[in-house]
Amino acid sequence: MNTLMNVLFFGAIVLYFIGAVLQFVGSSFKKPGLTKAAWAVFLVGFAAHTVYLIVRGVVAHRLPLANQFEFATAFAWGVALIMIILNARFHADWIAVAAMPAAFLILSYAALQPREITELMPALKSAWFGFHIGSAAISYSCFILAGAAGLRWLLLARKESADSRKLHQMDYMAYRLIAVGFLLLTVTILTGAIWAEQAWSAFWTWDPKEVWALITWIIYAVYLHLRLRQKRSGKVMAWFAIIAVPVVLFTFVGVNTLMPGLHSYG
Amino acid sequence: MKKIWNFLRSMRFGVILLLLIALCSVAGSIIPQQREVAYYAENYTQFHPTILALQLDNIFESWYFIVLLALLCLNLTLCSVVRGVSLVRDHRFVQRVGLLPNAKQLTPEGVEKLRAHLTEDLHCKAVQTGESTVYTKHLFGRYGTFITHLAILLTVIFGALALYLPTLTDDTCMPGESIRMADGTDIHVDSFRIENDAGDLDFSSEITVTLPDGRKSDLQRIRVNYPMHFGPYKIYQQTYGTAGSITATNIETGVSEDFPLTESVFLTLDGVSGLWYDTLYPGYVQDDDGNITLINNVVGSYEDPIYQVQMAENGEYISMLAFPGDDLEVGGLRFHFNDPIDYPGLRIKHTPTVVNALLLAAFLLMTVGLYITFFLQPVLVKVDDEGYAVGGPKPEGMRLSLEALLESDEHTPKEDL
Numbered sequence: 001m002n003t004l005m006n007v008l009f010f011g012a013i014v015l016y017f018i019g020a021v022l023q024f025v026g027s028s029f030k031k032p033g034l035t036k037a038a039w040a041v042f043l044v045g046f047a048a049h050t051v052y053l054i055v056r057g058v059v060a061h062r063l064p065l066a067n068q069f070e071f072a073t074a075f076a077w078g079v080a081l082i083m084i085i086l087n088a089r090f091h092a093d094w095i096a097v098a099a100m101p102a103a104f105l106i107l108s109y110a111a112l113q114p115r116e117i118t119e120l121m122p123a124l125k126s127a128w129f130g131f132h133i134g135s136a137a138i139s140y141s142c143f144i145l146a147g148a149a150g151l152r153w154l155l156l157a158r159k160e161s162a163d164s165r166k167l168h169q170m171d172y173m174a175y176r177l178i179a180v181g182f183l184l185l186t187v188t189i190l191t192g193a194i195w196a197e198q199a200w201s202a203f204w205t206w207d208p209k210e211v212w213a214l215i216t217w218i219i220y221a222v223y224l225h226l227r228l229r230q231k232r233s234g235k236v237m238a239w240f241a242i243i244a245v246p247v248v249l250f251t252f253v254g255v256n257t258l259m260p261g262l263h264s265y266g
Numbered sequence: 267m268k269k270i271w272n273f274l275r276s277m278r279f280g281v282i283l284l285l286l287i288a289l290c291s292v293a294g295s296i297i298p299q300q301r302e303v304a305y306y307a308e309n310y311t312q313f314h315p316t317i318l319a320l321q322l323d324n325i326f327e328s329w330y331f332i333v334l335l336a337l338l339c340l341n342l343t344l345c346s347v348v349r350g351v352s353l354v355r356d357h358r359f360v361q362r363v364g365l366l367p368n369a370k371q372l373t374p375e376g377v378e379k380l381r382a383h384l385t386e387d388l389h390c391k392a393v394q395t396g397e398s399t400v401y402t403k404h405l406f407g408r409y410g411t412f413i414t415h416l417a418i419l420l421t422v423i424f425g426a427l428a429l430y431l432p433t434l435t436d437d438t439c440m441p442g443e444s445i446r447m448a449d450g451t452d453i454h455v456d457s458f459r460i461e462n463d464a465g466d467l468d469f470s471s472e473i474t475v476t477l478p479d480g481r482k483s484d485l486q487r488i489r490v491n492y493p494m495h496f497g498p499y500k501i502y503q504q505t506y507g508t509a510g511s512i513t514a515t516n517i518e519t520g521v522s523e524d525f526p527l528t529e530s531v532f533l534t535l536d537g538v539s540g541l542w543y544d545t546l547y548p549g550y551v552q553d554d555d556g557n558i559t560l561i562n563n564v565v566g567s568y569e570d571p572i573y574q575v576q577m578a579e580n581g582e583y584i585s586m587l588a589f590p591g592d593d594l595e596v597g598g599l600r601f602h603f604n605d606p607i608d609y610p611g612l613r614i615k616h617t618p619t620v621v622n623a624l625l626l627a628a629f630l631l632m633t634v635g636l637y638i639t640f641f642l643q644p645v646l647v648k649v650d651d652e653g654y655a656v657g658g659p660k661p662e663g664m665r666l667s668l669e670a671l672l673e674s675d676e677h678t679p680k681e682d683l
Contacts, residue, residue, distance in 0.1 A: 119466060119467075121467075122467060122468050122469065122489065122490040122491070123490055123491070125468070125490070125491060126491040165669070168666065169666060172662055172663065172666055175662075176640075176663070179639075179640040180640070182636070182640075183633075183636045183637060183640060186632060186633060186636055187633060190629040190632065190633065193425075193629070194626065194629070195491070197428075197622070198491050198492070198493060199490060199491045199502075200502075201432075201434060201493070201500070201502050201504075201613050201615050202429065203425060203428050203429065203625065204425065204429060206294060206299065206326045208295045211291045211292075211294060211295040212291075212295060214288075214291055215288045215291050215292060215295075218284045218285070218287065218288040218291075219288065221284060222281050222284060222285065225277055225280070225281055226281075228411075228660065229277050230277070255295075259295060
């Protein structure tokens with residue numbers, strides 16, 4: 001079983017890498033054949049990634065969201081899934097140039113973490129486990145993709161012949177991704193608060209993970225206010241979406257690595 | 267005065283407050299909170315007076331952080347009131363959309379296609395306003411941001427009450443014994459175990475609670491994540507410990523007494539001869555020569571417990587190790603070393619239940635508010651014989667979607683050529 005899981009996991013990483021390279025070359029040199037091939041390779045990688053998560057969940061008898069490795073794997077899967085949905089539903093294939101490398105890099109980060117399947121510790125045995133951590137993974141994925149959309153907006157806007165409708169779509173897509181991510185981050189924080197009250201007796205303890213989730217929430221709340229109330233769009237919001245990404249990554253990686261606290265097992 | 271009022275209820279003020287709260291939070295996450303002064307003196311040598319002066323050692327309870335939260339509440343209250351009143355008073359928003367100039371001109375076929383899309387695909391309701399029709403859907407979506415802001419305000423208020431109103435008591439209790447609260451409530455620990463039925467590490471106690479008015483709970487198992495709620499009390503399985511257990515028998519009278527031991531103690535009849543209990547080790551390793559190496563820490567039950575004691579007789583002390591089941595006689599007492607006792611550490615929270623219920627309601631309201639804000643945005647499309655315009659508070663999504671739908675049906679008026 002271990003061999004199969006390793007093949008699926010590392011196969012997904014390799015396929016994501018090949019997909020990202022083909023997508024970059026295809027987009028840079030306007031070769032539609034290569035970008036089609038990139039999507040095909042990436043989809044095969046996504047299938048391997050999905051099967052890996054299912055197998056790991058079956059072997060572990062729980063959702064594979066219990067530690068840094070599993071969260072990063074689910075996070076990368078979320079990025080890939082949402083990118084595929086965006087392409088299928090809204091023909092937003094333009095996001096792939098930035099999103100495919102993002103999925104590859106997050107999964108590569110997962111590969112650096114210990115991969116052993118361990119017994120779920122008592123503190124994590126709760127009905128809130130899936131809701132809290134699953135919503136966090138998908139929320140982070142949305143924020144990463146919003147950053148990717150912002151990056152694509154900036155790259156396209158540099159061209160004099162840039163299609164204004166496409167720019168508008170990219171800008172709107174980044175906003176919608178952040179709106180979805182913000183709702184899910186809110187769900188993460190609120191379910192986390194309810195869970196914390198059941199486990200530790202307090203809804204909020206100012207634990208570093210809680211604090212950085214709140215900081216991330218505030219940053220995206222500011223984005224949404226600027227977007228919706230002040231009708232800001234375009235370059236400023238594209239930069240905002242990109243600059244917010246390191247905060248998300250710090251909340252995920254930095255806090256767990258540098259700031260020990262109640263969430264240290266994550 | 268009006269300027270101040272407008273600023274206090276403005277989005278700009280709200281954003282400034284949010285950013286300041288975020289900035290304080292960053293500081294609070296970098297500088298460890300609520301440590302002893304000596305910790306800051308040692309780790310932040312030259313900056314520690316500044317840290318203490320600015321209350322950076324306890325920033326989340328500092329006066330300026332509380333002021334920021336209070337101002338945020340004020341801002342949210344004012345903006346919610348103003349927004350709520352204007353939403354309720356505005357009965358003519360549909361008619362106003364009907365007066366919008368066309369943003370796009372359409373061919374007659376395009377107009378038909380648009381009307382069909384709005385009524386058949388999007389199931390919009392058609393409202394006639396003069397010569398144009400306004401197609402509407404999800405009009406209650408206008409209240410999304412109002413509900414969200416109100417819910418955030420309630421969350422901050424009830425969250426603060428839920429943080430500061432409860433009283434917490436951490437206590438340990440041997441199985442078979444009780445904890446008596448100041449109001450007379452009795453919390454009885456019937457049993458405690460460290461493993462679950464499958465043999466996995468899981469700490470659970472079986473407890474009953476008797477309130478001062480005589481009401482008594484059923485026997486209930488509590489464990490991590492599954493506290494017991496009875497009356498105003500919530501009881502958590504917080505931690506656990508393992509105590510030594512020695513039975514001392516008076517050799518002359520035959521009277522016995524059990525002693526659960528969690529700290530060093532001298533068991534004696536005359537104050538001179540007896541047994542000093544030092545500690546209990548969870549395990550040991552014995553090599554081929556019989557030398558014993560003691561193990562200090564284990565997770566879960568003690569597999570190979572071993573007692574460290576001192577036998578005191580006529581002023582002389584002899585250190586020794588003893589295993590469960592051993593007996594020792596000294597100072598007129600016979601000491602029997604029992605198997606250790608695992609016992610729970612409980613957290614007892616006395617809390618007004620209504621605050622928790624209100625906070626959970628605010629959480630739910632916030633989630634619903636955000637869902638309405640982002641996913642049930644009001645659709646307000648004005649259509650006449652020549653073209654259409656999209657109105658409402660967040661028209662962007664609908665505008666893009668209709669542009670994509672009508673790309674081939676747009677009509678360019680001659681005067682624009």
